[in-house]
Amino acid sequence: MTAVLENHYHYKCSSRQLPSDINLWYTSLLEASKRSRRIVAVISPATLNQNWDSRSLYEALKQLQAFNDKLICVLLKDVPRSEMETKNSAGETLSSIIRCMNVIHWQRNNEDKFWLSLRLRLPPKRNGEMNLEDNRDVNTLRLKNG
Numbered sequence: 001m002t003a004v005l006e007n008h009y010h011y012k013c014s015s016r017q018l019p020s021d022i023n024l025w026y027t028s029l030l031e032a033s034k035r036s037r038r039i040v041a042v043i044s045p046a047t048l049n050q051n052w053d054s055r056s057l058y059e060a061l062k063q064l065q066a067f068n069d070k071l072i073c074v075l076l077k078d079v080p081r082s083e084m085e086t087k088n089s090a091g092e093t094l095s096s097i098i099r100c101m102n103v104i105h106w107q108r109n110n111e112d113k114f115w116l117s118l119r120l121r122l123p124p125k126r127n128g129e130m131n132l133e134d135n136r137d138v139n140t141l142r143l144k145n146g
């Protein structure tokens with residue numbers, strides 16, 4: 001994912017391996033989040049120690065939810081379905097957390113749609129200093145010419 005974002009879409013990326021203990025995810029990413037405009041967390045059954053159930057996925061997303069708008073979650077597998085979703089003390093369920101977060105589902109059969117959806121959630125790319133100077137010159141010429 002990082003290679004595609006850097007090489008094809010020209011974003012600057014860095015990657016981190018999430019600890020196996022879900023409770024350490026927030027502290028592990030906190031320092032990097034201060035230097036980043038967005039965090040893209042890729043979550044798969046392997047990330048959750050092959051325990052892809054509603055409870056483990058809920059705990060993982062709850063840990064990452066503290067990053068608010070900076071976070072984009074990419075789920076590599078469909079969300080586990082549960083007939084009776086358990087609620088926490090605030091009345092939240094896995095479904096309700098997914099609805100209020102930036103969550104994108106990986107779609108191997110429709111990669112273009114996935115990349116478009118991801119790029120729409122990323123901030124616009126910043127222009128380099130050289131481009132900003134060029135834009136100022138163009139704007140100055142437009143003002144002079146009327």
